[in-house]
Amino acid sequence: MSPTALVLADPRSPLGIRATLEALGAAEALLAHHGGGKLVLGLLGHSLGALRETAAGWGADEVLLLDDARLAVFQAETYAWAAETIVKRLSSPTVVLLPGSTLGRELVGRLSARLRGGGTSEALELDLEDTGGIRVRRPLFGGKASETVSLPAPAVVSLRANAFAPPEHPRPSRVVPVLLPDPGAGSGGARLLERLPVPVSDTPPLTQAPVVVSGGRGLHGPENWPLLEDLARALGAGLGASRAVVDAGWRPASEQVGQTGSSVSPQLYVAVGISGAIQHLVGMSSSRCIVAINTDPSAPIFKVADYGIVGDALVLLPALTEAVRRVRAGVVP
Ligand SMILES: Cc1cc2nc3c(=O)[nH]c(=O)nc-3n(C[C@H](O)[C@H](O)[C@H](O)COP(=O)(O)OP(=O)(O)OC[C@H]3O[C@@H](n4cnc5c(N)ncnc54)[C@H](O)[C@@H]3O)c2cc1C
Structure with missing residues (x-):
């Protein structure tokens, strides 16, 4: 048959x-x-x-x-x-x-x-x-x-x-x-009580984005995320996060990258203030090009990074965003 x-x-x-x-x-x-x-x-x-x-x-x-x-x-x-x-x-x-x-x-x-x-x-x-x-x-x-x-x-x-x-x-x-049978015939007993909309984002969906910009505890608080969002917008990137910042309630779980979050494999992955724990690496180490920003030169993220910047993300992010904007506008710095 x-x-x-x-x-x-x-x-x-x-x-x-x-x-x-x-x-x-x-x-x-x-x-x-x-x-x-x-x-x-x-x-x-x-x-x-x-x-x-x-x-x-x-x-x-x-x-x-x-x-x-x-x-x-x-x-x-x-x-x-x-x-x-x-x-x-x-x-x-x-x-x-x-x-x-x-x-x-x-x-x-x-x-x-x-x-x-x-x-x-x-x-x-x-x-x-x-x-x-x-x-x-x-x-x-x-x-x-x-x-x-x-x-x-x-x-x-x-x-x-x-x-x-x-x-x-x-x-x-x-x-x-095809017709669904009469009510009660196998539909189960669940009732919908509440429906919460996913917050609307102006960045591309994480798992589909060709570029992902992810933030970790090195950003020191949710109040600094606009710096990361500016870079993501300039690059047309999706936003990701480490589990530490999701657990801290700084970012939604939908942004978590890693073993217990999403696996991503973009052309470019920018890890900002992320130490590079193995549980994070399994979700992103197959990215084509990895750029890491971290104050600690011995952070494990640098072992998988193609390009590394040792420095304070809060200082570097605005400069990097400005440089990306200038390149995109055709003004070579
Ligand atoms: C079962 C299990 C599953 C897990 N699943 C996941 C998962 O799916 N995804 C995940 O991410 N983690 C996961 N974890 C957690 C993981 O082990 C790490 O705890 C987590 O990834 C650490 O997040 P982080 O890098 O943001 O924080 P930290 O480890 O605290 O690292 C912060 C980094 O920021 C740097 N830094 C500090 N200040 C600055 C600054 N001003 N500028 C730049 N850098 C700075 C520091 O040098 C440090 O390297 C899991 C753990 C377990 C046990």
Whole structure:
């Protein structure tokens, strides 16, 4: 029997859509490598009118559309139930691929538990096994090693963001509506009590930014962050932080870089007042070029830095920002 791959879309943001296209590209390549198969896109949400037309051109053979008012607000339990409803429309999917987005990470465990199958996250490579299951390579220890795991069908796998290319041959697909069962049939008992908006930032998202400027305890307090923000704006950079400053409440957890924060791999990473603890390094040491500013010449961050400046960040930052602005304006200092 030829394999079937189901990709569940994350249509909630441009980043989610990009991650969905990567998942479709991964599924297309996987099936092509094994002589073809059926590629199905599951589209969940509410008021999906315009997106439904767009998604029908993304390259799946079929789009299963579940448009329901109960999916208007993202709640992991309800979405996992809706995802299970879509999976059960297919006779026996070989693999369910989830995008490398927050939706993918939220659903991978819940959906595999509901399907009583295997699940894993952060896939870097995928391959089908002769037995009908799937082999997945995924990172370990903050990317310092990787492991390959084998999962029986139907395996639920979320992908690592930016690890796969979008489909090479987008083509129109037919759209098939799917209905969510009556209330109470498996939606769980969670109720939404409060929703807090993410603070709006004028800097690019941390994990996507080609340049990241990160601050640590060496900035001596949140009142000095405007100096770092000025440099980030001048460079068009995303803002990062060490865990020490997140724990101190100086910066939001969404900015934390490292073992228990985000992993970033930009073209340029500027570490300001960050000592370079191993837990920070695992989240940024694969950056193409690392610049460190620190008063302590023996700080471990200098061991991974391509360029180091020994000095007081509070003095150096305004000068550096001014120099970047002048270069960008074509005035060579
Ligand atoms: C299980 C676990 C998980 C962790 N996960 C993470 C993680 O994900 N990310 C993370 O970052 N950390 C993580 N940590 C914490 C990590 O071990 C360090 O404590 C933390 O990274 C230190 O943050 P920091 O470099 O800002 O502070 P510090 O270590 O206090 O370093 C401050 C640096 O600023 C320099 N400095 C001081 N004044 C100035 C100045 N005026 N100008 C320039 N430099 C100056 C100092 O010389 C020093 O090097 C984790 C720890 C554990 C145990």
